[in-house]
Amino acid sequence: MLTWTLWCGLVFLLWFYFLWSRRRFYLFTLKVPGPLGYPLLGMAHWLSRREDILNSFAVFLEKHGPVIFSWLGPIPFMIVSDPQVIQDIFTSPHCINKGIIYKAVDDGAGTGLFSLNDPHWSIHRKLLNPAFGHKVLLSFLPIFNRETALLMDQLKPLEDDGEKDLIPLLQCFTLSVATQTTMGSDAKSEENFRSNSLLERYQCALNTMADMCFSPWLNSRFIRQLVGKESEYYQAKTEIRQFIKKLIQKKMVADAQESSLPPIQAHDKNIFLNLATDLLRRGVFNWKNVEDESNIIVFGAFETTANTVYYTLMLLAMFPEYQEKAFEEIRSLFPDTGDFEVTYNDVQQMVYLDLILNESMRVVPPVPVVSRQTSQELKLSNGIVIPQGVQIAIDMFHMHRSKKIWGPEAETFNPDHFLPHNIQDKHPYAFIPFTKGIRNCIGWRYALISAKVTLAKLLRNYRFRTSFPFEDLYFVEDITLKLKVVPLIELQKRI
Ligand code: HEM
Numbered sequence: 001m002l003t004w005t006l007w008c009g010l011v012f013l014l015w016f017y018f019l020w021s022r023r024r025f026y027l028f029t030l031k032v033p034g035p036l037g038y039p040l041l042g043m044a045h046w047l048s049r050r051e052d053i054l055n056s057f058a059v060f061l062e063k064h065g066p067v068i069f070s071w072l073g074p075i076p077f078m079i080v081s082d083p084q085v086i087q088d089i090f091t092s093p094h095c096i097n098k099g100i101i102y103k104a105v106d107d108g109a110g111t112g113l114f115s116l117n118d119p120h121w122s123i124h125r126k127l128l129n130p131a132f133g134h135k136v137l138l139s140f141l142p143i144f145n146r147e148t149a150l151l152m153d154q155l156k157p158l159e160d161d162g163e164k165d166l167i168p169l170l171q172c173f174t175l176s177v178a179t180q181t182t183m184g185s186d187a188k189s190e191e192n193f194r195s196n197s198l199l200e201r202y203q204c205a206l207n208t209m210a211d212m213c214f215s216p217w218l219n220s221r222f223i224r225q226l227v228g229k230e231s232e233y234y235q236a237k238t239e240i241r242q243f244i245k246k247l248i249q250k251k252m253v254a255d256a257q258e259s260s261l262p263p264i265q266a267h268d269k270n271i272f273l274n275l276a277t278d279l280l281r282r283g284v285f286n287w288k289n290v291e292d293e294s295n296i297i298v299f300g301a302f303e304t305t306a307n308t309v310y311y312t313l314m315l316l317a318m319f320p321e322y323q324e325k326a327f328e329e330i331r332s333l334f335p336d337t338g339d340f341e342v343t344y345n346d347v348q349q350m351v352y353l354d355l356i357l358n359e360s361m362r363v364v365p366p367v368p369v370v371s372r373q374t375s376q377e378l379k380l381s382n383g384i385v386i387p388q389g390v391q392i393a394i395d396m397f398h399m400h401r402s403k404k405i406w407g408p409e410a411e412t413f414n415p416d417h418f419l420p421h422n423i424q425d426k427h428p429y430a431f432i433p434f435t436k437g438i439r440n441c442i443g444w445r446y447a448l449i450s451a452k453v454t455l456a457k458l459l460r461n462y463r464f465r466t467s468f469p470f471e472d473l474y475f476v477e478d479i480t481l482k483l484k485v486v487p488l489i490e491l492q493k494r495i
Helices: 002-030 050-064 083-090 100-109 120-132 134-139 141-158 167-183 197-214 221-226 230-256 263-267 272-281 287-318 320-333 344-349 351-363 396-400 444-461
Strands: 067-072 075-080 369-373 391-395 462-465 490-493
Touching: 050 067, 050 075, 050 197, 050 369, 050 391, 050 396, 075 083, 083 391, 100 197, 100 230, 100 287, 100 369, 120 134, 120 272, 120 287, 134 141, 134 444, 141 167, 141 444, 167 197, 167 230, 167 272, 167 287, 167 444, 197 230, 197 287, 221 230, 230 272, 230 287, 272 287, 287 320, 287 351, 287 444, 287 462, 320 351, 320 444, 320 462, 344 444, 351 396, 351 444, 369 396, 391 396, 444 462
Parallel strands: 075 391
Antiparallel strands: 067 075, 369 391, 462 490
């Protein structure tokens, strides 16, 4: 027994020495400040509670500055919120691969554009880029318009009826829009969509994936079973897969019976699923590629856009003076309430709404932190060399709220931040809600057009109010940003 204990102690000391000497080596050569954390753990314990992650990042930022080096257990780890360093990272061919935390996305949603490593990622991205070209996006306008009109029908019973949680309605709406625009079929025709069970499954899958990102031991199925997280998660991802498979099969059957194709599919080979199934027929994609990419596109599209619309309405409810300005702009284009058609020309004319959307995504970035890893040594423009194999968290949340970059009002909502004379001197990577560079969001233009159509119709027809103060918002890091308490919103009918 004594020998066994001595051996264990020796192994532990060697491991401890190895880590600390590597730590000192890295810190010495990198010349980047940061918390050493605890032996073996590094800073991992600070990041295991999702609720505390953004606060921990804020503390490190305050103490060590916008480029921080530390350890997650044995893994070298950086947190970056400096725009120039972020530009160096996002434009480097050695930083295309996502960080290891995205392993959870592979498990829950499949290995698609979001988490593929290079060179597979570059190949898929080139093949799928046409699905987000300008003409394709224009062809979605009738869907954005029609679905927003249906959303307004659903909002009718909530008019002047006190404060309500709008997120579930908005998520149903964006899920239906996402399936129609990318998969060519309407999720509303599925029973589990109508009964809300599909949305619950999506929430469960997203929630467990976020747990797995920040508590890596949950990537083990065995441990998920032990802590009781596996069965519901398994059911959720299976039901979502079946839903996606069904939409793909529907499309394949419709292709076989050409005459029954809805017009949007028949006319555009670049609609996402048309493109993917064509690649399948030509042997470029296999069936798993089509399924994974479809799953990822729908995952990527619906929650982010629902949250963006919700956060914007919430902020406008908290800052009524800006809501009135947006309303005046929209009313000048659409004098009457009720339903109206928003064209691309209208979308371009709503310039104040652009300021509002940008400011909303600045103070409440829908994706607060993204992660990359260096596949080779990377030399930054400040001369620092990041070794291969370092995990990098890009902290958009704090960069967007940095007083050094955005001035004294950085932490509050003021669309004037995006007036031309205020934005012109900002670093081009100081505002990156969709990231930028080689691996930015493929759906960024889709998101902006769809959000503007939705907001135009909602803001023309309703005044949004809330009793929840901006100062009480508590942000929680997730794959997408969450709020600890979701403010409820009241809709007052406009005339
Ligand atoms: C306001 C809405 C949206 C926001 C804020 C947003 C944000 C982002 C961000 C920050 C990334 C980079 C993630 C990373 O580097 O880890 C990303 C990637 C991605 N987004 Fe979006 N997104 C939005 C809407 C959409 C839409 C509408 C779609 C599809 C229709 C979409 C599909 C994707 C995909 C597929 C990726 C992975 C791209 C790649 O790695 O090549 N997103 N998004």
